[in-house]
Amino acid sequence: MMVRPEKFIDGSGRRVDGRLPNELRPIKMQIGLLKNANGSALVEYGLTKVIAAVYGPRESQKFVSLPDRASLRVRYHMAPFSTEERKNPVPTRREIELSKVLRESLEPIVMTNYFPRTTIDVFVEVLQSDGGTRTVAATAASLALADAGIPIKALFGGVAIGKVDGVLVVDINEVEDMYGDADMPIIAAPDLSLVTLYQLNGVLSKDEFQEAFDMAINAITRIVNMEKETLKSSYQVENKEGDLEK
Amino acid sequence: MSSNKRIVVPGEVIEGITPSVQEFYVFNYGDTTRASMIGVLDIKQDGQINFSPINGIYMPREGDVVIGLVTSHGVSNWFLDINSPYQAILSVQDFFGVRQNSQAPEDPFRYLQIGEFVKAKIVAFDRIRNPLLTVQDKGLGKIVEGSVIIIHPTKVARVIGKKGSMIETLKATTGCEYFVAVNGAIHIKCGNKDLEAIAETAIETIEKQAHTSGLTERIKKFIEEERKIRGV
The missing domain is CATH 3.30.1370.10 (K Homology domain, type 1)
Structure with missing residues (x-):
């Protein structure tokens, strides 16, 4: 169990982990690390680590097949070792719900209409949890879908805005989530000005709500730019490797 | 001829290219044309623009000649893996070129077995039907050597x-x-x-x-x- 810190914002305006309110955790992205999957990605926001694997479009089992588009299946799951105490590997109510919520946030972005009667599977596995897992999962899913070559309307990403000690903070971690006054995860595709997930836990005033939304879009734009860099550089690196053999 | 190549990512605006119905690599969104996959955009000196995806799948098209791997068979047809999301179908009638007054062998599945490759042409494929294959053309049929x-x-x-x-x-x-x-x-x-x-x-x-x-x-x-x- 985590201890509640006395103060969430210290005298110099820094948060429990030394970040400024508008600062993201250090983000790491990697793609193409699973051989069997059509596309895969590992994304870390600070200590939160999520791996995503995408399969398909592939042949549907009869009962999930849709006549006009590909059926999208999303599984969000937390590894038994992802938390401080062992998490029972059986999908919990929360995980089943998050799978549904994530699926619904992917549906407007993945172009399923080109592949009728097929299935696209997105698996996200939380390897290490330190708050904001659903938003990291969205970012990982975005990269894995792009890596798999499944047509998507745009790259997307997620970030959670929180409120601690009356201050709005970007990309909250576990402690800020657990003891904070509000938690607002958002998934969006900034290139299309499209928000696909918007949740709020806690209380925000109308002005705070507007400010938090602007902060989130700003942060997601930064995250999506990182995704673009990751994708572009992973293919450029292959370029260089090939040229070395000349 | 020199050309200007760059990598584009999904959602990136591409100018000067018209999306066709068949290809889903580029699409219209509002007033813009965007890429839906990671690919290489090749802008040639004469202004021609070409987009080729780096990852992706094979979507069957009528008239394509494909090589399929026999994975199973039904009562009167084989099912082939053609490296696409859709399983292809090859009928026994077609494989033996059965016409009126003739008959396919009694044990057709002895002649083309699971694990063998077939070179075939797609005769029909649309959104509601799986690709249907034919081997009744020059150079098509079971692959027996190589x-x-x-x-x-x-x-x-x-x-x-x-x-x-x-x-x-x-x-x-x-x-x-x-x-x-x-x-x-x-x-x-x-x-x-x-x-x-x-x-x-x-x-x-x-x-x-x-x-x-x-x-x-x-x-x-x-x-x-x-x-x-x-x-x-």
């Missing part, structure tokens, strides 16, 4: 090369016969196991290094050296 290697369907263009330069190099240096199917299956016929192994390695190399420059020269050198080492 070997088949399966690569990623988006790398097919690289194996063929600009105006067929890569495939010509492969033919000239190994002396083998190649058939590159659009679904990424390549039939190699050499009559010599060593040459076949060299050809397979060369194609695997092309697949891995598909988006590098100077590949044709490197492949040529590799095959020549390998032939010296193996003495074939």
Whole structure:
């Protein structure tokens, strides 16, 4: 169990982990690390680590097949070792719900209409949890879908805005989530000005709500730019490797 | 002719390209045209724009000649894996060219078994039907000699090369016969196991290094050296 810190914002305006309110955790992205999957990605926001694997479009089992588009299946799951105490590997109510919520946030972005009667599977596995897992999962899913070559309307990403000690903070971690006054995860595709997930836990005033939304879009734009860099550089690196053999 | 190549990511605006109905690599969103996949955008000097995806799948099209792997069979048809999301169907009637007053053998599945490859043409495919194959055309049918290697369907263009330069190099240096199917299956016929192994390695190399420059020269050198080492 985590201890509640006395103060969430210290005298110099820094948060429990030394970040400024508008600062993201250090983000790491990697793609193409699973051989069997059509596309895969590992994304870390600070200590939160999520791996995503995408399969398909592939042949549907009869009962999930849709006549006009590909059926999208999303599984969000937390590894038994992802938390401080062992998490029972059986999908919990929360995980089943998050799978549904994530699926619904992917549906407007993945172009399923080109592949009728097929299935696209997105698996996200939380390897290490330190708050904001659903938003990291969205970012990982975005990269894995792009890596798999499944047509998507745009790259997307997620970030959670929180409120601690009356201050709005970007990309909250576990402690800020657990003891904070509000938690607002958002998934969006900034290139299309499209928000696909918007949740709020806690209380925000109308002005705070507007400010938090602007902060989130700003942060997601930064995250999506990182995704673009990751994708572009992973293919450029292959370029260089090939040229070395000349 | 020099050209300007860059990598685009999904959602990136591409100017000067019109999305066609068949291809889903680019699409219209509002007033803009955007890419839906990671790909290489090639802007040639004469203003021609070409977009080729780096990853992706093979979508069957009527008229395509593909190589399929027999995976199972029903009462009167075989099911083939053609390296796409849709399983292809080849009927017993078609395979034996059955017309009026003639009959297919009583045990048709002895003639084409699970695990064998077939070169066939797609005669029908749409959103509600799986691809239907035919072997009733010149050069089609069960593959009885040589070997088949399966690569990623988006790398097919690289194996063929600009105006067929890569495939010509492969033919000239190994002396083998190649058939590159659009679904990424390549039939190699050499009559010599060593040459076949060299050809397979060369194609695997092309697949891995598909988006590098100077590949044709490197492949040529590799095959020549390998032939010296193996003495074939």
